[in-house]
Amino acid sequence: MGRPVHFEILGDDPAKLAEFYSNVLGWEFQSWAGSEEYQQEYWLATTGPEEQVGINGAIMKRHFPQPVINTTLVDSLDETLAKVTASGGKLVFGPNEIPYVGTHAYCEDPEGNLFGVIEEPKT
Numbered sequence: 861m862g863r864p865v866h867f868e869i870l871g872d873d874p875a876k877l878a879e880f881y882s883n884v885l886g887w888e889f890q891s892w893a894g895s896e897e898y899q900q901e902y903w904l905a906t907t908g909p910e911e912q913v914g915i916n917g918a919i920m921k922r923h924f925p926q927p928v929i930n931t932t933l934v935d936s937l938d939e940t941l942a943k944v945t946a947s948g949g950k951l952v953f954g955p956n957e958i959p960y961v962g963t964h965a966y967c968e969d970p971e972g973n974l975f976g977v978i979e980e981p982k983t
Contacts, residue, residue: 862977863932864932866931867930869920869928872921875903881905890904890906904917924952924966926973929966931964937979940979948969949968949970951965961978962978
């Protein structure tokens with residue numbers, strides 16, 4: 861069973877949104893450049909201490925129309941992407957390897973909602 865492990869808030873000015881969520885919710889942000897293939901303005905969000913229930917996320921430049929994308933950790937990205945298309949969804953972007961993070965893809969459900977899936981790096 862897959863569980864959400866990450867969220868992304870999309871905006872036109874990620875730095876301004878990071879400041880907003882820091883002021884309003886106390887989240888801490890760190891700029892992350894990504895890899896050579898995955899260059900974009902991206903702010904990692906720490907939403908609370910590790911011992912507290914919850915997930916961390918990020919703010920990134922808007923590339924899709926919806927404002928939030930949840931990402932779920934899966935055992936096999938290939939199997940999950942096959943299930944997405946077999947169940948009426950579609951692959952929108954990826955798969956894309958993010959060094960030290962995993963292999964990630966964005967998908968769309970049959971209603972057009974975006975979601976991310978990620979497989980941990982193979983060691």
